[in-house]
Amino acid sequence: MTRRKYMRTRQLKPGMIIDQVIKDRTGRNLVVQGSAVDEYIIDSLIKMGIMSVYIRDGEYNPDDPDKILSPRAAAKVKELRTDDRSKVRLTDSVKKRVSEGIQFVYNNPDSDEFVQATDTITDALMTAITENDAIAVDINALKTSDEYTFKHSVDVATISMILAKQLDMSEKEIHEIGVTGLLHDIGKTKVPPEILNKPARLTDEEFAIMKKHSLFGYHMIKDRPEFNNAICMGVLQHHEKINGHGYPLGFDEHKICPYAKILSIADIYDALVTKRSYKEAFSQRDAVEMIMSMTNELDITAMKAFLGSMILYPVDSIVQLSNGEKARVVRNNEHYILRPTVVGVDSGRVYNLGDDLKCASIIIL
Template identity: 30%
Template sequence: MLISVDNAVDEMILAKDIYNTSGVILLRKGAHLKKNYIENLKEKGIKTIYIKDESLQDNNIQKIVKEKTRKEALNIVEETIRRLPFSQDKNIKQITYVVEKIVDELLDGEDIFMNLLDIKAVDDYTFDHCVDVCVLSIILGKNLNYSRDELVELGKGAILHDIGKILVPQEILKKPDKLTYGEFQEMKNHTVYGYKILQKVPEMSENSISISLFHHERYDGKGYPNGLKGENIPEYSRIVSVADVYNALTSERVYRKKGKNQEVIEYLTTMKESQFDSHIVDVFIEKIAMYSLNRNVVLNTGVKGVVVDINKNFPLRPVVEVRYDESGQKLLRPYHLNLLENNSILIDDTLN
């Protein structure tokens, strides 16, 4: 079961290895947690962990991308972006290497029906966001039947889509209040900044580079910087646009709380044809599991439980084992509720 480190207590048994940002194991699966271990994890910025829960079946939950690979990607993205200008071959070869590794791990999976909530941000937002958007974009590309070479090309552009923000003043990027008109115009310039940076990088195709310029264009032509409309926006950019907005809205930011998964999906659905390519949104919602196995959830009826099975053709309607009633009382006899058979019942929120 995935829990917040804040809720961890002595003698809980770790169910998955924990890695630091360099890909080094901090604690191995099977370790019994101690108070000093928990405090150390908090100090190192680890937000969530998997623990053993004997009442659940062992679903052998696998990360969609290995944690070690993800941490390695974070390191490479941070090192690459902080070393501007990075026109040296070494830098882009590192990016290519880690994107290929992510692509191959996703292609090796028997089923691309992924659990989005397992790739959420736990570290520095900017770099973590880049890796998350890369993974989401590759998943979408695979479901759109892209070849391996196309997935690598898409992934390289996606992982560097926000690189222009390195040239936007930090006081604008991290401002908790509403941006002034001038500040917003400067923020929008990150698309042009990024494009100009990547044009100087060898081994980057125009298809990859253009993602940095066009990922804020809108399907109705009201985006920026060029006001492109519909299919005039390159498909790679239309894919990254969906991944970018989903990840941004479900992440904690200095100026707003993260949105509930259900609310963000409703937003994507509402904005089909205006902000997003309708087909890409449909693929995103239909092919990607929104609620991972063994995830704690609260339903709109007020009861709480844990996801125990996924309805693969209906990712928003999993099977939930209800464990607590509306008043928060633990049930002596938990029961299974298949949301596919109960259309009026929805997952209202996820819990740690």
């Protein structure tokens, strides 16, 4: 917790944060509010006759993005900083309802309340998306359960709904693809537990059984009148690939329904970034790069929507550049999500990684 404190200039220490704008005699900004002072600034303030200043008082955190900026960097950050596109946010109460709901759905697939529970969860996710006009996803903020199947289903539903919104689908279609995402793995309830919960990679025989889960799921919902053909086919086809090498039917892109093309990307991404007993989680950056490499397997339109929805480096986060400098993210570019605009925290140099050819050899590590 920080507060504003008035302090004599001679008592300032390097690294303290100035909580006011200080101008020189010509009216130019000498110190930008939020800047960390160094010995040079302290000496300059004293020579200018500024005997006291406001500082931010509180527990010092060396990783605080405000406290590690040089004055030049702070000025550049203030000039260039652009808020990220609005992301999906789930309150703790919504997370609790969603968590309880998805557990009920997967534990009671034959219940009369199965459909209502699925709709209730989707409505909660829809509200979270529409309340702040969300068009982006922060996968770390979605956590609704520690159990993989439950969390994965909610993640896939939410990501798919955001992609559908990016693609200008109707509210009805966005809701339906949310339902499809929640139920895409419902067929796993018919897979033997010793295969489903095996803490190691599956054998070829076991994987052949696991691959039937999309078919099992389709048969579990196809006769329920509340689920239309688009939802049922999305559940059936979410592991199909546009090159015809997916399963269970080996359909090519012309036979794969639109919902499945979106779900496929959300499903792969969330599986990659989630740690399992038999594999470590991939970083979000690596997962995105893997998705980008799958142009012969995934629908390019859905992929573009996905790339436009991911925020890998949130504005204000600190990143390490390949040239050795730490930098603060000030602007994301939805067309180059791996290459935002950043400002060196010491030098104040602006690196437009997405558009500036001079920065072409610099990457975020």
